[in-house]
Amino acid sequence: MTEETGRYGIMLVTASSRQEADAIAESLIQAKLAACVNLLPVFSIYTWQGTVHHDEEWQLLIKSERSRFDELEAKIREIHSYEVPEIIMLPIVAGSQPYLQWISSQVQE
Numbered sequence: 001m002t003e004e005t006g007r008y009g010i011m012l013v014t015a016s017s018r019q020e021a022d023a024i025a026e027s028l029i030q031a032k033l034a035a036c037v038n039l040l041p042v043f044s045i046y047t048w049q050g051t052v053h054h055d056e057e058w059q060l061l062i063k064s065e066r067s068r069f070d071e072l073e074a075k076i077r078e079i080h081s082y083e084v085p086e087i088i089m090l091p092i093v094a095g096s097q098p099y100l101q102w103i104s105s106q107v108q109e
Contacts, residue, residue: 008066008091010063011061012087012090013080025039028072031071038060042057064107
């Protein structure tokens with residue numbers, strides 16, 4: 001991972017519905033916190049409060065700069081319905097320079 005690619009990340013967030021996922025994505029794009037958000041239907045199996053759950057959810061793949069994590073997390077928590085939402089940032093270890101530059105041009109302080 002170079003210093004240049006290391007500044008970018010993909011944030012993973014699951015939402016309870018397509019409507020909630022849309023609202024989160026739209027909010028992040030409008031606030032210039034994310035360059036792009038992909039929405040994917042997923043089926044999740046997890047334990048919450050001692051019970052195993054099997055739920056249809058929506059996975060958000062959020063492309064941004066890693067330095068914006070705190071702002072992204074705060075904005076997501078404002079909108080999200082879960083008590084403890086998945087909010088994970090993974091570093092991009094390599095990427096097309098034109099695409100990474102486009103992320104920077106879309107994510108403005």
